[in-house]
Amino acid sequence: MELFGRIKAPQTGERAVLVHVDFDREQDREGLSEFKELVHSAGAFFETLITASRHTPDAKYFVGKGKVEEIMAAVEAEEAEVVIVNHALSPSQERNLSNKVGCRVVDRVGLILDIFAQRARTHEGKLQVELAQLKHMSTRLVKGWTHLERQKGGIGMRGPGETQLESDKRMIGEKIKQLNKRLEKVRKQRELGRRGRQRSDIPTVAIVGYTNAGKSTLFNRLTDAAVYAEDRLFATLDSTLRRVEIPGAGPCILADTVGFIRHIPHDLVAAFRSTLEEAREADLLIHLVDASDEMKEQKIDEVFEVLEEIGADEVPQILVMNKIDRLIGRAPGVEIEQPHSVDKAWVSAQSGAGMDELMQLISEQFKGRFVQVKACFSAGEGRLRSELFKLGKVMNEAYTDEGDVELTMELSAGEYEQLLNNKQVVVQELG
Ligand SMILES: Nc1nc2c(ncn2[C@@H]2O[C@H](COP(=O)(O)OP(=O)(O)O)[C@@H](O)[C@H]2O)c(=O)[nH]1
Ligand SMILES: [Mg+2]
Numbered sequence: 320m321e322l323f324g325r326i327k328a329p330q331t332g333e334r335a336v337l338v339h340v341d342f343d344r345e346q347d348r349e350g351l352s353e354f355k356e357l358v359h360s361a362g363a364f365f366e367t368l369i370t371a372s373r374h375t376p377d378a379k380y381f382v383g384k385g386k387v388e389e390i391m392a393a394v395e396a397e398e399a400e401v402v403i404v405n406h407a408l409s410p411s412q413e414r415n416l417s418n419k420v421g422c423r424v425v426d427r428v429g430l431i432l433d434i435f436a437q438r439a440r441t442h443e444g445k446l447q448v449e450l451a452q453l454k455h456m457s458t459r460l461v462k463g464w465t466h467l468e469r470q471k472g473g474i475g476m477r478g479p480g481e482t483q484l485e486s487d488k489r490m491i492g493e494k495i496k497q498l499n500k501r502l503e504k505v506r507k508q509r510e511l512g513r514r515g516r517q518r519s520d521i522p523t524v525a526i527v528g529y530t531n532a533g534k535s536t537l538f539n540r541l542t543d544a545a546v547y548a549e550d551r552l553f554a555t556l557d558s559t560l561r562r563v564e565i566p567g568a569g570p571c572i573l574a575d576t577v578g579f580i581r582h583i584p585h586d587l588v589a590a591f592r593s594t595l596e597e598a599r600e601a602d603l604l605i606h607l608v609d610a611s612d613e614m615k616e617q618k619i620d621e622v623f624e625v626l627e628e629i630g631a632d633e634v635p636q637i638l639v640m641n642k643i644d645r646l647i648g649r650a651p652g653v654e655i656e657q658p659h660s661v662d663k664a665w666v667s668a669q670s671g672a673g674m675d676e677l678m679q680l681i682s683e684q685f686k687g688r689f690v691q692v693k694a695c696f697s698a699g700e701g702r703l704r705s706e707l708f709k710l711g712k713v714m715n716e717a718y719t720d721e722g723d724v725e726l727t728m729e730l731s732a733g734e735y736e737q738l739l740n741n742k743q744v745v746v747q748e749l750g
Contacts, residue, residue: 335363336393339405340371340382353581354405354427356531360434360578363401367393380419381412391420403430407584410459428455428584435587438559438577439594443505447593450498451586457491521562522685523572525598527626528607529618530578533641537607537668538575544674545573567682574601579622592629599631603684606638610665611645635684638663639677644670653680690735694726695719695745703743710734 337358339351351370358365371386380387381404390402401423402416408426417424425433432452439445526534538561545563559575577594598604606622608615619638626632643649644667651673654663664680666673691714696703698718707713707726711734715727727749730738738746 332362332364333401334397334399335365335401335403336390336397336399337365337368337403337405338371338382338386338390339368340373340376342372342376343374350405350582353530356578357430357434357580358403360530361430362437363403365403366397369393376406376412379412380416381406381408382416387416387419390416394420394422401425413459428587431580431584431587432590435577435590435594440560441593441597441600443502444590444594444596446498446502446505447590450495450502451590453491453495453498454586457488457495521570521572522568522602523574523600524565524603524605524681525574525576525601526605526607527576527595527598528579528622529609529612530580532578532607532609532612533668534575534578534607537605537639537641537666538573540668540671540674541573541678544671544678565678565681565685567679568685571602571681571685579618579625592625595625596629596631598626599629599634601631601634603681604631604634604636605681606636606661608638608640609642610640610649611642636661637677637680637684640665641668643667643672652676689729689731691749692728692730692735692738693747693749694728694738695723695747696743698722698724700724700743703741707738707744710737 335358337354339354355365355368369386369389371382373383377383382390393399394402399422402420403425404416405427407428408416408424413424413426432448432455435444435448436452439448526538528534538559542561542563545565546561561573562570563573564570574597576598577591580591583591604626606619606626608619612618623632626634626636638661640663643651643665649665651665651667653665653673653676656662662680662684664673664677666677694707696707704724704726707728711728711730713726713728717725717727719725728738738744
């Protein structure tokens with residue numbers, strides 16, 4: 320039994336006992352550190368990690384009898400509320416173990432689903448996670464499981480002669496069908512409105528990358544650097560969204576996204592992707608990498624690939640190499656690449672090294688994206704005026720001494736070009 324200090328998890332988090340088994344073929348210590356990171360992400364805290372070595376899982380409890388005793392003792396000693404196992408358990412293993420140790424047992428799939436449920440922000444993401452949760456749950460239904468009965472509103476729901484178990488299963492089946500229908504609808508709407516992003520919104524910077532890359536640390540570090548103390552109260556939108564003021568870039572929303580996971584259970588891939596889909600709506604992606612990780616090249620490629628698959632590869636991206644304090648002779652700084660390649664920054668989110676350079680790089684990205692102009696046209700052109708309001712963000716409207724309308728506008732490069740093609744408008748670029 321290994322002991323760990325109390326980690327920085329919130330006091331409100333559940334107390335957990337962790338269980339990890341090394342099987343013959345996969346001595347996977349990397350999986351072990353990822354496991355702790357996932358537990359941390361879920362908001363639980365733990366003092367005890369129980370490890371075991373086996374050839375194959377035990378049919379009844381997943382772990383052997385001796386380990387079951389050990390888990391029981393730890394649960395009792397720590398008054399733990401949940402046992403989290405770093406593997407996919409069968410429903411009956413989960414149930415047997417839970418009955419034996421006297422508290423809830425969550426397997427790896429349940430743990431990851433819980434993190435997704437906390438992180439899903441888009442409508443589609445939430446539906447997709449709920450769907451995966453229901454599917455996971457439906458395999459775990461047993462007689463005497465009364466949770467659903469309370470929810471479904473009783474009399475008349477059950478057919479004659481139908482058992483509780485059958486009706487619960489039927490209900491979950493119905494719910495899954497409904498969710499699939501709603502998802503289909505949301506997807507169609509999305510296809511239609513793909514470019515319909517709200518122009519007036521403040522730009523969003525999303526931090527993406529593997530679990531443990533340091534996303535949350537960077538998120539906090541950037542918030543510290545870019546929020547004035549008196550604004551702190553208003554900066555928090557939820558625990559993973561903040562409003563920050565990047566010097567030179569103006570206000571932005573900073574988003575800490577759901578982390579990539581190496582051994583993601585197959586059933587959860589769809590839920591993961593839809594949870595990450597907010598990345599597609601972002602104006603800038605900070606692709607964060609643990610530079611001290613031996614697998615970093617592979618992970619970078621994987622992130623690129625998934626971003627492409629969810630259609631987020633069009634969003635400008637900065638590759639940020641984190642944890643340089645662990646590398647020898649690597650100074651903080653940025654590398655500006657040729658056009659069409661990704662700029663790179665070397666930082667330590669923990670020590671704060673390289674943060675100023677990174678913020679500068681972020682503001683450069685935004686500067687390139689928007690042009691501020693004055694657009695001048697004669698006052699009678701009502702239709703033209705409304706066209707311009709549709710074209711881009713109007714910051715100010717005034718009249719010149721000659722009585723013409725003068726709009727101060729913020730435009731993307733493409734919108735700017737459109738405006739230049741309009742011969743009725745005199746355009747002046749602001750420095
Ligand atoms: N040495 C070092 N550790 C870091 C740095 N940034 C983050 N960490 C650590 O890496 C672990 C994962 O960080 P976290 O921000 O939770 O990663 P996330 O899963 O991507 O959100 C934590 O133990 C951090 O303290 C860094 O710059 N240097
Ligand atoms: Mg995190």
